[in-house]
Amino acid sequence: MKWFKRFLALCCLLAIVGALGLVGLYYKIAPELPDVDSLKTVQLQTPMRVFSADGKLISQFGEKRRIPVRYDEVPQTLIDAILATEDARFFEHKGIDPIGIVRAAFVLVTTGRKAQGASTITMQVARNFFLTREKTYIRKVKEIFIALEIERLLDKEEILELYLNRSFLGNRSYGVGAAAQVYYGKDINQLTLAQMAMIAGLPQAPSAANPIRNPERAKNRRNVVLGRMMAVGAISQDEFNSASAAAITAKYHGAEIELYAPHLAEMARDQLVAQYGEEAAYTQGFNVYLTVDSTTQIQAEKAVLDNLFAYDMRHGYRGPEALLWQPASADTDATVVAADNDPWPEQQIVAHLKTVNTHRELLAAVITQVDEKTAIAMVADGSSIELSWDGIKWARAFISDTRQGRAPKVAADVLATGMQVWLRQQDDQWMLAQIPQASNAFVAIDPFDGAIQALIGGYDFGQSQYNRITQAKRQLGSNIKPFLYSAALNNGFTLASLVNNAPITKWDRSQGTAWRPRNSPDVYTGPTRVRQGLAQSINVMAVRTIRQIGIDTFIDHLAKFGFERNELPRNESLSLGSASATPLENVRGFATFKNGGFLIEPYFIERIEGRNEIILEMAQPQIACRECEQALANQSQQTDNAAAPLLQQCLWPQELLAPRVISEQNAFLIRQTMQSVIWGGGDWAKGTGWNGTAWRAARLLQRRDIGGKTGTTNDAGDTWFSGYAPGIVATSWMGFDNHGRKLGRTSWNANAPQNQITNAESGAKSAGPAWNHFMASYLVDIPKEHSEIPQGIVTARIDMATGKLSNRNDDSSMFEYFMEGTAPTELIETVQPEDPVFEQEQELF
Template sequence: MSWLKKLVIILLSCLTLGVLSIGITYLVLKNDLPSVETLKDVRLQTPMRVFSQDGELISQFGEKRRIPLKLNEMPPMLIKAVLATEDSRFYEHPGIDLIGVMRAASVVATTGDYSQGASTITQQLARLFFLSREKKIIRKVKEAFLAIHIEELLSKDEILELYLNRIELGQRAFGVGAAAQVYFGKNIQDLTLSEIAIIAGLPQAPSVLNPVRSPSRARARRNIVLGRMLAEKYITQQEYDDAIQAPIVSKLHGAQVTASAPYLAEMVRQEVVARYGEEEAYSKGFQVFTTVDARQQTKAVNALQANLHAYDERHGFRGAVKTVWPAEKVVAADGSISFKEDKRFSDEAILAYLDEQDSIEKLQPAVVTQVMAQSAEVMISGGRKIELPWDGLKWARAYISNERQGNAPSLAGQVLAPGMLIYVREQEGQWRLSQLPQASSALVAMNPKDGAIRALVGGYSFSQTQFNRVTQANRQVGSNIKPFIYSAALEHGYTLASVINDAPIHEWDEGSGQAWRPKNSPEEYDGPIRLREALAKSKNVVSVRLISGVGIDHTIGHLAKFGFHAKDLPRNQTLALGSASLTPLELVTGYAVFANGGYLVKPYVITKILDDQNNLIYEHQSVSVCDQCEQLATNAAEANSGEVQPVTNDAPGTPAVAADPAVTEPPKPTEQYAPRVISAQNAFLIAEAMKSAIWGGPGWNGTAHKLKALKRRDISGKTGTTNDVKDAWFSGFTPDLVITSWVGFDDSESVLGRSVTLGGESGATTALPSWQNFAELALENTPEQFPPTPTGIVSVRIDRKTGLLTQASDDSSEFEYFMQGTEPTQYADPVNPLQPDQQKPAEIDIFR
C-alpha cells in the first residue's frame, strides 16, 4: 500500500506539474499568440478572373492560383484521401492528437529526430495562417494552443474546408481546386483515384513531390496515400490495385479558359490595374465581366486565323521550320523522287524531340517520317503518325516573295523530305501542311448603339506577340476613309445623285514642283458618275474632287466629329486616298455613327466587377443611343409651361413626337446618352450608299459584291486598300453590329503583293473574307433590320446618267434618297412631248 500511495502521489504531482506548466506556458505566450478571430472572416488571396458576358472564362491574372471551393463541392474520395494521409482522427480529437504527440515524443526521446510530425490538420491550419514552418518546440507549443482555440471557434467542416482551400500544393497552386487544374487541367470533380492520391500526398513537400517536377517521387508518395486509404477501408483492394498501376501523366496547365480572347483580357487587366493597383487587382479575387459574346469571339478568332492561313498558302511554302536529320533527294529517270537517310532518328528520338517543340494556336509541330508520291507521313506529339494527303500538300508552291511564287508541285517530294520539322493543322477533318503566317490581322466587332465590344482579335497568336493591332496599330486606312468624306460632302450641298467627273487629275503642286496625278485602282475611269456609284466603286479621283469642293479644313472638321483626331488627318488632298493612319478600333467607332443614326458612342469592354464575395464594386454606366430622349424632354418642358406646341426638330432626323399634356416633368433617365454628331439624314444616306458597294446596280458591281452571298439587304460596307497594297480593310455594319477587319504586315513596309491563284491582294480579297466569315455566324440568328427612314428624307425617281428628275420607268431610271429640299428640280428628258403646263409631276415619296 505504501508503494501504491507513493505512485499515486507521483502521478498526481506530475499531472499537477504538467497542468501548471501548460498554464504558465500559456500565460507567458498569451500576448504573443495572434487572434484567430480573423478566421471567421478569412478571405483567401485569389487571382483576378475575366469572363465573357455569358460567363465563360477568358483569362486569369495573379501570382497565386486558387479556385475556392465549398466542402460539398470537393469529391468525397479526395477528402478521405487527405484525412487518411494527414489526420485520420481529425473528427475525433480537439485540435491536438495526443496519440500522435506521444508517438512523435517517443521518436525524439529514442533517436533525437524531430522530423516525425504530429501536427493535426487544425495545427497545420494554425501554422499556415499564423506561424512559420521552423521545427522548434516553442513553435509547436504555440501551434497547439492556436489549434485548440481554432477548434473552439470553428466547426470541423469549416476547418477542413479552409485547410483544403489554403494549403500550398506547389507550382503556385493553392488549394485542391487549383492543384487539379494546374497539374491535370481538370475540374476537381473529374479527377481519377490516382490523381486524387497524388494531390493528397502533396502537402508533405509540394515543391519536390509534385508530378511535374518529379514523376517518380510523386508516384512513390501516391502509393503511400493509396496504402493509407486501403488501410482506412476507404477503397477496395481492386481500386487500390488499379490506381497503383495508373501512369503518372501530368504537365502544367493554365486557367481553364473556355473563351479565347487574350488581347481583350490584356485590355481588361490594364484597366483594372489602373483602377485598383496591382496588389488588389491580382489578389482580391475580382471577377471581371466583359461585353464579349463567347460564341462570337470564338468565331472571330477562327475567321481571322483561317483568313491568314488562306493568304499565307496562296503566297507559297517557305520550307521546313528546321531539319532534324538530313535527307538526300534522289530523282529517278521517270521523275519519281526518293531519299537517302543515313542519320535517321528512331521513333523514340523523334518523340523526345517533339516534346521540346511548342504548338502555336492550331499549328502542331510534326516531323516528316516518310514521303510517298502524293502524300507524306508525319509524327506529331504523343507519337501519333498521321498522313498528309495531296489535298493538304498541293497548295505548296515555293515562296519566292510576296509578289511571286514558284510552279505548282506535282509530287510530295518537291515539297517535303524526311527529317523536316514542319507545322500541320486540321481543317474540316483533314490534316494539311501549314506554316506560321507572316502577315498580321485584326478584327473587332462592336454594338453601335452603346459601344460594347462583342469580339476582338488583335493578332494571330497572343503567345507570339502581345501587340494588340486593334488598339495599337496605326495604319493607313485607304478607301475606308471615303464614307466620311462623302458625309462631309452631303453637309456641303452635294447629294447621292450629284454627278462628278471620274477622269484623271493632273494638278500642279507648287511646293514640290511636280504634278500630282492621283489614280483610280484599278486604273479605270467612267467619266461623269453619280456619288452613290462612285462610292460603291471606290473611285479615288472622285474623292479628291469632293475634298477640293468641300475644302480641306471643312473636311477635317467634319471627320473629327466621328472621333478621329485632327492631328492624325493629313491637311492635304491625299486624305481622299486614305493617307490617314488610324487604328481598327478608331475606324469601327467612326462607322458606328453611320450604323446608329448619327451618334458617337465610346467603345468599352468591362460591364461590371464583383469582389470575391460577389459584391458589386464597379458597374459600367452605359452611354447609349436614344433618338427620342431630347424630344421627350422638350415635350415635358412645354407641358410644364402650359404651352403645348407642335415640335420642331432641333437635331435633324429626330422623329417628331407630339407633346403629351399629361407629362408634368422631364424624364429622369438612369443612364447617359451618346451625343449626336451628324444628322440622322446624313447617316441614313451614307449607310444607304454603302449598300450599293455590295449590291451594285444595273450592269455594274460594287467592290464588296462577294457579300451578296450572305443574302442580306441590311448590310452596308466599304473596302479599303492602300497604295502598294500594304494594308487591306473592310468595314461594314447592320443596325446592331459594326465590324472592321484589317490585314497587313507589322513592319508597315512589306506589301501584301499578289498571288498566282488570286491576283492582286486588296480589301475585297484579303480583308473582306474574315469579315464575311465572322458576320455569317454573328448575324445568322438576327433577322434583317431596316430602321424607319428619318423624317426629312424624300425619295424621287432620277435619271441614272444625269441624276436629274425623270418620267421614265425603265432601266435608265431609279429611285434615290435626298434630304428634303436638296432633291433635283430639273428633268433630264431632253425632249418632252407634253407642254410645260401638261407635264406630270415627278414620282416622289416624302418620309415624315
Template sequence: MRIFKRILLAILALGLVGILVIAGFYWAVKDDLPSVADIRDVRLQTPMQVYAKSGELISQFGEMRRIPLTLDEMPQQMIDAILATEDNRFYEHFGIDPIGVARAFFGLVTTGEIQGGGSTITMQLARNVYLSFEQRFIRKVKEAFITLRIEQELSKDEILELYLNKIAFGQRAYGVGAAAQVYYGKPLKDLTLAQIATIAGLPKAPSTLNPISNPARSKERRRVVLLRMLDEKKISREQFEEAANAPVTARYHGAQIAMSAPYLAEMVRQEMVDRFGEDEAYNGGYRVYTTVNAHMQIAAQQAVMNNLHLYDERHGYRGPVAWLWGKPKDGKKPQQQPATLALTSENQAWQPQQINDYLANQPVIGMTVPAVVTKLGEDSAQLIIKGGEQAALSFANVRWAREYLNEDRQGAAPQTIADVLQAGQHILVRKTDNGWRLAQVPEPSSALVSLNPKDGAVDAIVGGYSFALSQYNRAVQAERQVGSNIKPFLYSAAFDNGFTLASLVNDAPINQWNPGTGVAWRPKNSPDVYEGPMRLRKALAKSKNVVSVRLIRAVGVDTVAEHLQKFGLSPDAIPHNESLSLGSMSMTPMQVARGYAVLANGGHLVNPYFIERVENSDGEVIYEAQPAVACASCADDPSRVTQAPQVISEQNAFLVKQAMNSAVWGGGSWAHKTGWNGTAWRIQRSKPLINNVGRNIAGKTGTTNDVKDTWFSGFTTGIVTSVWVGFDNVERQLGHSSMHPDLDRDEQPISGGEAGAKTALPAWIDFMAEATAYTENNGFDVPPGVSSVRIDLDTGKLSKNNDYSSRFEYFLIGTEPKEFAESNSAPVVFDDEEDGSIF
C-alpha cells in the same frame, strides 16, 4: 504528510510557472495572432477567371489554381482519405496533439532543432494560413495559440472545409478541387479511389510525392494512404487491392478553357490590374464576364487565321522549317531559318520514337502543327504529326506551294509532290475539311474588331494571328493608315455642307503644281480609271480618290477635320491637308469600328467596352457596365438609360449608309449595259450572309497607295466590324500574286495586286456570315426628314422616266433637285479648276 505537502507545493509551483510561461509566451506573440474577425474571414486566394458573355471560360490568371468546394460537394472518400492520413482523431481532440508537441519538444532538447510535430489538421491550417514553414520554436508557440483560437471560433466541419480548400497539392494547385483538375482534368466527384488516395497523399510533400514528376514515390505514398483507410475501416480489402494496383494516370491539365481568346483575356487582365492592383486582381477570386459572344469570337479568330493562310498560299511556299535527315534536293536550303537542324551522324532516317521526341518540343502556332515527312509516294507524302498521328498528305493539299520569290513573284507550279517535299523535312500542316494541308506561319498580320453599334459592346476581337507568336494587340494598339476607310467620314462632312447623293463631281485626273516643292501632286484613282462627272453615291461606292480630293477642297480641310472629330477621333491625330481625303490618317481597327458605329446606329457616338460585369469570390456583382446607348427616344426618359451623344444627324448617317450600301450592290442596269459594281461586290457571293441580312449591308474598302495597309469595314444594323491586314514591318508591301495555273477558281478566288477588297474583305465576309446569325439585323429604315424622288442617273436632276435611266434617290427634305432633266440640258458638275487643276 510533510512530504505530501512538499509534493503538492512543488506541483502548484510548477503549475504556476507553467501558467506564467504560457502567459509570457502569449504576451510575446499576442500582437502577431490573428483577430477573431480574421479567423472567421479567412480568404481563399483564388485566381481571376475571365468568361464570355454566355459563361464559357476564356482564361485564368493567378499563381494559385483553386476551385473552392463546400464539404457537402466533396466525396466522402476524399474526406476519409485525408482524415485517415493526416489526423484520424480530428473530431475528438481540441486542436493540439499532445504527443506531437512532446515529440517536437524532445527533438528541440536533444538536437537543438525542431524536428517535427504539430501534425493535426488544425495546426497545419494555422501554419498554412498565418505562418511560415520555418522550423523555429517561436513559430511552434504561435502555431499552438492560433490553433486554439481557430478551434474556439470555427466548428470542426468549418475547419476541415477550409483545410481542404487551402492546403497545397503541388503544381500550383491549392485545395482538393483544383488538385483534381490539375492532375486528372475532371471534377473531384468523378475521381476514382486510386486518384483520391494519390491526392490525399500529397500534403505531406507535394514536390517529392508528385505523381507527375515522381510517379514511383507517389504510388508508394498512395499505398500508405489506402492502408490507413483500410485500418480505419473506410474501404474494403477488395477496394484496397484494386486501388493499390491501379496505374498512375496523373498528368498535368491546364485550366478548363472552353474558348481561347488570348488577346481579349490580356485586355481584361490589364484592366483588372489597373483597377485593383496586381496581387488583388490575381488572387481575389474575381469572375470577369466580358461582352463577347463565344460563337462570334470563335468565328472571328477562324476568319482571321484562314484569311492569312490564303494570302500566304497565293504568294508562295517559303520552304520547310528544317531538314532532320537527307540532303536538300538540288542543293536548295530552307527558305526559313530552321528552328533546329538536327542531322544524325550517319545521316540516316530517324526512327518513329526519335521523330516523336523531336516533335514534342516543337511549338504549335495558330493553326499550324509541326510534322515530319517520312516517305514520299507518287501523289502523297507520309507524315508523323506532333502527338504521334501518322497521316498522308495528298498532292491536292500541296500543289498550291509555288516557290516564294518575293512579295510580287512566285515560282513555277509544282507538278509532283516531290517538287515540294522530301523525306526528312520538318514541315507545318493545318487541319482542313479536306484533311491535312501543307502550311506555314503567315508573315502578314491582321486584326478584327466587332462592336454592337447600339452601345459599343465588343462582340469579338482578334489582335493577330497567334498570341503565342506575338502579344502585340493590333486591334487596339496598331495605328495604321486607313486609306479609303476614311471616305465615309468625309462624305458625311460633304452632306452637312450642301452636297447630296445625287451631286455630280468630276472624276478626272488632278495635276496640281506646288511651287514650294517644285513637284506636282497627282492623286490617282485605283485602278487608274476616270469616268467623268459622277454622282456621289456611285463615287463612294467605287471609291474614287479624285472625287474625294475635290470634296475636301469644296468643304474645306479645316471643316472636314473638325467634322471627323465627331466620330471619336483626336484632333491631334487628324492631318490638316488634302491627303486626309485619301486616308493618310492613322487609326486602330477599334477606332475605325467606333467611327463606323456612328453611321450604323443613326449618328450616336458610343464608347467601346469589353467588361460586362465583375463578380467577387462570393458571387456578388461589384461592377456592372452602364453604357450610353444609341437611342433617339431615350431622351424622353433619361432615368431609363443613358443616351449616347448624337454627333451627326440621323439623316446624315442614313445618306452615308446608302452610298456604302451601293459599294456592296452597285447600280445601273446590266441588261442595258449600264450596270456597275462597287468595291465590295464580293459580298454578294456569300449566300449565308445574304440569307441572314438580305441587302441591308453597308461597307467600305481601304487600301493605302503603297499597299502596306488594307482594310474592310462595314455593318448591318446589329453589328459593325473592321478588319485590317498588313505587315507589322511598316516598310513591307503586301504585293501581288499571279494566277496559279493548276488551281480552280474555288481554290484561288483572288490574284493580282493585293487591296482592301481582295485582302481584308474575305475575312470580313467569313466572319459576318457567322456573326450575323447571333445579332438582330433590321432594315435600313428611312428616318424622318428624308424624302425620296426619282432622278436621272446622268444628270442627278428630276426624271420623268420610269426605266433604267433613272432611280429613286434619297435627299434631306429641302435639298431635292428642282429641275427636270431635259435631253438638251447640261448637268451641273462640281469641279475646281482653281489651283491649276486639270479636268
C-alpha cells in the same frame, strides 16, 4: 506509502509549476500572437478569371491557383483520406492531440530528432495562416496557443474547410479543388480513390513528392495514405488492393480554357490591374464577364484565320522549317539539322517534334515518304498522316511578295523526306501550311451601345502579344471616304451631285514636284455622281470633294466621330486616307452611320463579380436611342405633365444617352451609299450596271440589309473593310507589322480554284473576305432588316448621267434619296412626267 505520497506531491507540484509556466509563457508571447478572429472573415487568395458573356473561361491570372470549395462539396472519401493521414482524431480532440504529443516527445527523446511534429489539422491551419514552417520550439508553442483559440472560435467543419482550401499542394495549386484540376483536370467529385489518396498525401512534401516531379515517391506516399485509410476502416482490403495497384495518371493541366480570346483577356487584365492594383487583381478572386459571346468570337476567329491562310497560300510556299536529314534530291534553303544523309529513326523524329513550339492549330510534322501526288508525314505522337494532292498542289514557290513560281505538278516539286513542315486541317482535310507572316485584326461591336461582340488582335498571342485592334495606328485608305462624303452632305452636296472624275495634277512649288492622285483602276469617266464615286472608291473625286468643302471643315467633321485631331494631316491626302487610326477607333466611327448618328463608346467588360458572385461593377454604356432623344425634345417643348407619357417610352436616364454627332438623315444617306459599295447600281440586263468595290460580299451574302467600305493604302500597305449588318458593325484589317512591307500581288495559279484572287492585293481582296465570311456565319439566324426611311428624307427620280430630275421610266433614270430641300429642281426633259417625280416611301432597293 510515504514515498508514494511524496511522489504524488511532487507530481502535483510539477503540474502546478508547469501550468504556471504555461500561463506565464502565454502572457509572455501573447502580444506576439495574431488576431485569430480574422479567420471568421478570411478571404482566400484566388486568381482572377475572365469569362465570355455566356460563361466560357477565356483566361486566368494569378500566381496561386485556387478553386475554393465548401465543406459539404468535398467527397467523404477525400475527407477520410486526409483525416487518416494527417489527424485521425480530429473530431475528438480540442485542437491539440495529447497522444500525438507524447508520441513525438518519445521519438525526440529516443532518437534526438524532431521526426514527428505532432501537429493536428487545427495546428496546421494555425501555421498556414499565421506562422512559418521553421521547426523551433517557440513556433510550436505559438502553434498550440493559436490552435486552442481557433477551436474556441470555429467548429470542426469550418476548420477543416480552411485546411482543405489553404494547403499548398504543389505546382502553384492551393487547396484540394485546385489540386484536382492541376493534376487530373477534374473536379474533386470526379476523382478516383487512388487520385484522392494521392492528393491527401501531398501536404507532407508538395514540391518534392508530387506525382509530376517524382511519380515513384508520390506513388509510395499514396499507398501509405491508402494503408492508413484501411487501418481506420475507411476502405476495405479489396479497395486498397485496387487503388494501390492503379497507375500514376497525373499530369499538368493548365486552366481549362474554353474560348481562345487572349487579346481580350489581356485587355481585361490591364483594366483590373489599373483599377484595383496588381496584388488585388491577382488575389481577390475577381470574375470578369466580357461582352463577347463565344459563338460570335469563334465565327470571327475562323473567318480571320481562313482568310489569313488563304492570303499566305496564294502568295506561295516559303519552304520547310528545317531539314532533319539531307536527301540527295533536296534543294532548299531550310536549315539542315543533321550532318549526314541517313533518315532518322521514328523514335528520334518523335523526340525532336516534341521539342518544337506549337503555333495555334498548326501541327509540326516530318515528311517520311513522298510519292507522285501524295506524301506521308509523321507527327509528335508517332502517328502518320497522309497528305493528298489537294493538300499539296497549292504550294508553288514564294519568290517575293509580288512573284510566285510555277504551279507544282508532282509532290516532289514541293516536298522531300526529312523536311520538317507544318500541317493544318481545313474542311476535314490535312493541308501543307506555314506560319503566316502577314498580320490581321478584326473587331465587331454593337452599334447601339458599343459592346464588343468579337475581337481578334493578331494571329498567335504566344508569338506576339501586340494587340492590333487597340495599339496599331494604321492609315485608313479609302475607309475614310464615308466620313468625307458625310461632311460633303452637310456642305451642299447630295448623292446625285456630280464630281469630275478626271486626272489631277497639283504643282508643289516647295518640292518642285506635282501631286498626281490616281484612281484604282486608273480609269476616268468624267462627271460622276457622289453615290457611284463612293461605291467605286474613285480617288480623284474624293480629292475634288475635299477641295470644295475645305480641309478644316473635314477635320472638324472627323473629330465628331472620335478620331484624334493630331492623327489627321492638314492636306488633301486626308481625303484618300492618309490619317492613321486603330481598328477600334475606325469601327466606332462606322457605328455612327448604322445607329442613326450617335457616337457610342466601345466597351468589353459587362460586369465584375467578387467573392460569392457579388456584383462589384456593372457596365453602364451610353445608348444610341432615337426614341429617347425624341421624348426629351418633346419634353422641352411641353409642360412636364404633357411630356411624362413621352418620357416613359425611354428606358434610359438622360446621362446614359449617347450624344448625337450627325443628323439621322446624314447617317441614312451614307448607309445607302455603303449599300452601293456592295450591290453596285444600274441594270446589267440593259447595259447600265456597275459594280461597287465590295461586290464579292453581295455574291456570298445575298442580302440587301448590309453595307460597307473597302480601304487600301499605297501599294496595299494597309487593307480594310468596314461595314454594317443588322445589329452589328465590324472592321477587318490586314497588313504587315513592318509598315514598309506591302501585301503585294499574285499571279494566276493553275492548281487553284477558278474563283481565286489574283493581281494586286486590296481592301476587297485582302481584308474583305474575313468580313464576308464572318457575316455569312453570323447572319444565318438573323432576320433580314427593313430599311426605315427617316423623316426629312424624300426620293426623286433622277437622270443617272446628269443627276437632274427625270420623267423617264427607262434605264437612264433611277430613284435617289435626298434630305428635304436639297433635291434637284431642274428637269433634264421638258416632257410632262407620267409618274410623280417625288415619292416619300419609295425605296431604292
